[in-house]
Amino acid sequence: MNATQALGGHDHVFLGASHDRNQRRTMIVVGITALTMVAEIVGGYVYGSMALLADGFHMSTHAGALLVAALAYRFARRHAHDPAFTFGTGKVGDLAAFASAIILGMIAILIAVDSIWRLVFPVEIHFSPAIAVAVIGLAVNLVSAALLHEGSGHSHGHSHAPHAHDDDHHDHDSHHHHDHGAGRDHNLRAAYVHVLADAATSVLAITALVAGQLFNWVWLDPAVGILGAVLIASWAIQLMRDSGRILVDTVPDPELAADMRTKLEQDGSHVTDLHLWRVGPGHNAAVISLVPAAPATPEAYRRRLSGLAGLSHVTIEVQPVQAG
Structure with a gap:
């Protein structure tokens, strides 16, 4: 019995109602995303597609962020009754969301720099296989979004x-x-926002590759890579703001x-x-x-x-x- 209980107090377990369910679903999405990430990055290098690489690296940040989210759920549950946490571990997910937002912003900068380099020094793109890989990536994003979608439960x-x-x-x-x-569970929201952002960049990649194949616009692929970087950065900034507000009370x-x-x-x-x-x-x-x-x-x-x-x-x- 801890000191609080000895004085007739109570615990401070402030976890979300669907904490354990969200942890399980997040881990499933981590596995799916990691496999697709490898396919897109390899495909981007093999087929010379910057948009596909941007989508693959973007998905890698999501895989990492989703893993952080899953580990945050686990940590919060394991230490839920630890008296060292004055008001429980309910805000661990917000800390995880803030960390993933910082990583996301850094990757957006790297993608933008790489895309600008490809604009200056274009490379040959094998459009058909690159499009196929991007479509698979989009399908995975949509499945992941469905798994992470938060229901209407109270x-x-x-x-x-x-x-x-x-x-x-x-x-x-x-x-x-x-x-x-x-x-709202901000940890789950961060994971959900990650896969939605990834779905958006997948759509951009597919659009750029199809247009490039039809009109031979090789420049469009890296241009869309820059657009994807901007989109990723905007999601990162918003996520950082939302989770940061919770962290500073x-x-x-x-x-x-x-x-x-x-x-x-x-x-x-x-x-x-x-x-x-x-x-x-x-x-x-x-x-x-x-x-x-x-x-x-x-x-x-x-x-x-x-x-x-x-x-x-x-x-x-x-x-x-x-x-x-």
């Missing part, structure tokens, strides 16, 4: 008996309740924060401090300090928040009412 929190800690100055109440909100839902304040202040009480941040997919934590309109317990204010979805860990500090 994420569910968990309930614990509330407890309060009283001292001379304030009361604390930590509270869990069911979360039926549509909390920005307010995940301003509307939820406003609703919390409204409910707590409805009787004239005054919220002096409100912190809201995400601790895992579908799980938000909050620390609130308020001055009550009349003497009240944290339990009374907790009940006001019970109808709000997405709150999995709430600490309320009720400051003493000053004598008039």
Whole structure:
């Protein structure tokens, strides 16, 4: 029994509702993607297609990022009850997503440089076999996207008996309740975005190869390689922003924060401090300090928040009412 449990506390397991399922599906996609990646890179070098190489190297980043995502799921599950993680391991997936975004951006730069080199120094392209390999790559991307597609299921929190800690100055109440909100698993989203981006570059590669074969536009293949690099970079930047905001504890839902304040202040009480941040997919934590309109317990204010979805860990500090 750890110290928190000895004091009547609770665990801090804030994993997504489909954590284990997402891990299994991600590992399947890692295997499929790795095999296709090898075929596209080899095919690109053998047939002289920069667009196919761009697609293959892009897919290699996805294979690596998907592997990181799968390992992040495993790590988060293994250390879910580790007291060293103050608010659990629910944000490990966001860290993995941020890391994969950085790698994706670096690969985009390499593809752009290689494509520019091919524009200056063109090479012979064997269009028909290159097109065949690119079509196979697209098919794999679509299958992977289907496997990683997040269904419409709700994420569910968990309930614990509330407890309060009283001292001379304030009361604390930590509270869990069911979360039926549509909390997103950013780790799974990162994996899904990777395969969608790869599907888009596959389409670009096929388009460039077909047009090049029909009109003998050899320059179009490296030009599309540059376009693919730009697309990859844009996905990387967006993914970095989304996961980075979670890692630095920005307010995940301003509307939820406003609703919390409204409910707590409805009787004239005054919220002096409100912190809201995400601790895992579908799980938000909050620390609130308020001055009550009349003497009240944290339990009374907790009940006001019970109808709000997405709150999995709430600490309320009720400051003493000053004598008039």
